[in-house]
Amino acid sequence: MSIQFSKQDTSTCPDFVFYFYFFLPILSLTFHFTLYIMKLNIGCGKDLKPGYLNLDIVDYGGNQIHDINSFPYPFEPNTFDEIYCSHILEHLDSFHKTVTELYRIAKPNGIIIVYAPFFLNTKYFGEPDHKIPFSIRTFDNYEYIGNRKLKFYEKWKLNHRTNYEGK
Numbered sequence: 001m002s003i004q005f006s007k008q009d010t011s012t013c014p015d016f017v018f019y020f021y022f023f024l025p026i027l028s029l030t031f032h033f034t035l036y037i038m039k040l041n042i043g044c045g046k047d048l049k050p051g052y053l054n055l056d057i058v059d060y061g062g063n064q065i066h067d068i069n070s071f072p073y074p075f076e077p078n079t080f081d082e083i084y085c086s087h088i089l090e091h092l093d094s095f096h097k098t099v100t101e102l103y104r105i106a107k108p109n110g111i112i113i114v115y116a117p118f119f120l121n122t123k124y125f126g127e128p129d130h131k132i133p134f135s136i137r138t139f140d141n142y143e144y145i146g147n148r149k150l151k152f153y154e155k156w157k158l159n160h161r162t163n164y165e166g167k
Contacts, residue, residue, distance in 0.1 A: 037081045043088030069093045075105045086115040090130045099142055
């Protein structure tokens with residue numbers, strides 16, 4: 001199962017590459033600014049991804065070492081444009097604390113990519129250290145609603161949430 005969600009945008013920067021042109025009577029100058037995209041591969045294991053900051057509790061040679069169950073993570077708020085979580089969230093001690101921390105370190109408009117075994121899959125039950133089942137409703141309590149008009153299904157989900165307080 002793969003889930004993608006993004007932190008709501010509060011900035012006005014639509015692109016990652018900006019071109020500024022200044023035309024002078026004799027000289028034309030072009031300034032090219034590239035913003036670097038910061039990517040985090042959390043719980044990387046041996047899957048060290050190029051272009052990512054790879055993070056795990058074990059040294060696999062080329063990754064940063066940190067206990068992912070210890071908060072806060074060693075990053076400033078709004079650091080990452082993309083956070084990649086492949087088959088790690090189901091192993092952690094506190095799903096709520098982890099998701100809250102991922103939100104903290106994700107930039108506005110950042111993307112958090114989650115791969116996890118679906119709760120009916122035998123791979124979920126086959127691993128004794130899986131601590132949380134994942135389904136299509138797992139992230140319901142973490143959706144941003146804002147001031148927009150809700151669709152029927154969104155209204156229904158709000159009225160049927162199982163965790164109002166985020167505990």
